Amino acid sequence: MKHRYLPMTEQDQQQMLEAVGVSSIDELFQDIPESVRFKGEYSIKPAASESALLKEMTRLAAKNADLKQNTSFLGAGVYDHYIPTIVDHVISRSEFYTAYTPYQPEISQGELQAIFEFQTMFCELTGMDVANSSMYDGGTAIAEAAMLSTGHTRRKKILISKAVHPETRDVVKTYAKGQYIEVVEIPYADGITDLEALANLASEDIAGVIVQYPNFFGRIEPLKEIEQIVHEQKAMLIVSSNPAALGALTPPGKFGADIVAGDAQPFGIPSAFGGPHCGYFAVTSKLMRKVPGRLVGQTVDEDGKRGFVLTLQAREQHIRRDKATSNICSNQALNALAASVAMTALGKKGVKEMSTRNIQKAHYAKKRMKAAGLDVVFEGPSFNEFVVKLNKPVSEINKLLLQKGIIGGYDLGRSYPELEDHMLIAVTELRTKEEIDTFVAELGDGHE
């Protein structure tokens, strides 16, 4: 068998078999019971040459309508933002992407330092004391936050706002089932968490309350009021937050959040059909030893030189096994690196400017929609998304939009039966005035 990834020559094979003291490779597999030994080859597609495969994959990719050729107003948790070109150049350095978890700090200082910087940036953005090195994604990060709160408070009930991403809520429910934890949904009113309902549901037996900021409808939740209700019950305030919004919005830490988690996708990570993205997880210092996943800390070497190591590992599965704070092992390191590079490129001024432009452009689009006679609902302070009620099914309208090269908004009826014909529209800093105006005109036409 000759293959460009397999350096074994016949001569190598002969010498190695001799050194092992067997006459064939087959002999090395005699410990597999005869009755379960797989004979022959898998019935799968034959190997393709490099050029043939590139052609085939190019064709397959071309069957998808991508966000580069079309203009997207689809968000709902995954956003089309500016990705500095430099991001892909950095993460393509194979010293990063062909390494694994930095278990050997002497030859992994690059990765460790990059993570340490990532942790710092997320502390800054969220206003929290400690951030970990990454989680799988926003959904599982929030589920882990819920688990942390039940473990910490020794209570068995979680409240979650219905204005939290529906797929995040689903993931929280699956994790909760695993832990025999009850999950109760808080209704929304006028596009934000219903505070009265929250006050009624909040009781001494709740471990944590999960809200999203900005929420799934794009609205900015009144964290100040929510915080009071939650902490009155000595429960934990868990905020799922789009970090791109935090360049301009008051960070959840300022409002007294106990855990802030979410997805770093808006910073330098392509949508990639929903993954891989990059969860982040930030807490107050008193929860430091309960954090799931890897943490990088600063220390010194034998000569007193600054260096970085994986630390507080007594929380983790490889030490604590069934008593670990989480089962996570591999995380999303390379995407955390991408997010770090994007946050570095944006820097202090850029994160604020990008965030602000999302607010300004979405505000402009909203105004234009209203002027065109479209029914904008759930009005109030919002980030880069808002909801429009249409008089036709969203999927029908989206089909027409696609013919004009526009990927329309999210059909809220898919996860909220009461919001049939409601479209969730995202307007990021990338959308030009012309694109917005065209979209408004098309929606207005479809509306009539």
Place this chain on the structure above:
Amino acid sequence: MNNQEQDQPLIFELSTPGRIGFSLPDLEIEELSLESILPAEYIREEEAELPEVSELDIMRHYTALSRRNHGVDSGFYPLGSCTMKYNPKINEAVARFNGFAHIHPLQEESTVQGALELMYDLQEHLIEITGMDEVTLQPAAGAHGEWTGLMMIRAFHEANGDTERTKVIVPDSAHGTNPASATVAGFETVTVKSNDQGLVDLEDLRRVVGPDTAALMLTNPNTLGLFEENILEMAEIVHGAGGKLYYDGANLNAVLSKARPGDMGFDVVHLNLHKTFTGPHGGGGPGSGPVGVKKELIPFLPAPIVAKKDDQYILDYDRPQSIGRVKPYYGNFGINVRAYTYIRTMGPDGLKAVTEYAVLNANYMMRRLAEYYDLPFDRHCKHEFVLSGRRQKKLGVRTLDIAKRLLDFGYHPPTIYFPLNVEECIMIEPTETESKETLDSFIDAMIQIAKEAEENPEIVQEAPHTTVIKRLDETLAARKPVLRYAKAEK
């Protein structure tokens, strides 16, 4: 002193007010102040202290960091249990195609037929490779797959009214995620002992199995690199008691085309696409941990699954007994694209050769090193093997020292101190993509270190001598945690 040896400042320390590294599109519309759009309480007062640097500053910074990092492309990386094989560049190219990298998960199905087709075809390939009946691509990594699989096993038992099955059995050689995942799935963990041949002790298994057994989790070959040759008896014992058999696929590189989990009697299996199927490892992730199941468990798979209906690929959400979602959207698609590209690059004959060469490489190294290090289990290994450093320990040289000394030779050390049931464990996995010359050089280094341990132990005990930094004070890091940069007070 070359560049690499100099300290690289933190990016925050390189910051200079007034520099920028970005280029945002123009606003084009009238610039309204935030104050005119939002209530004051929502407007951030203090700016997030992110760095202010130019694009070249950034590139130099990360280039410097990358030079302080060892990857498979830098040199040999025989990290046992992690399958650090070559990461093909075509995978990277394909995953970056606009039609894969820049599509939104909530687009209409008709606009992502290419992506769904790829996922469907990958599911089909993994079904054949594992010998299972259906596969979900949703889990993000191995541990996530373990938990997903155990949740399905729990749902299966509960659907049968079998609510007393609260225990999951794991061997003492199991990876830490196995018991941790069992806990997250609501189970209690019971440990089964290994015997003196490094295999699960059947007597002990019979003792711990019972009406409260939900499942046995097994890695096969196990984490010692040994094939559990009593697998059929074990399956009989567990199934006989009404439990399920779970396959941790971290070591699938050892048995491609040689034995399929489905044929060995396993009911659920997770794969680590970032290992066997060339992920890459990304400095710690992202991974992908698809889970395959036998027929009886199909109803419990997380929704949605990609299905084919007439000529269209669809996301099938109609799964009333599903355990629910384990992840937003459909898994780490970008990693799945790479794995698919790899499988298509290798083909059936290529995948068979992968395992044959991986196993031959491991056995070759094991035999050549057996004279210099203790070999706790003297039999053919599969794709990896363990040595024990107890002979060197008696000379005052610990396995940790040996690992650190290997750094001086330019190698990433093997996995050490795992599995837990071998004293001073050294776990070596060469993989099939390494040449005999590379293996020989590494073996020579290991032999030299064994000699140094006898003749000049200090050189090993004080290693590494050539790295950018010496051994770090981990106790200090944990006792006084500094987990973020803070500007020094002026």
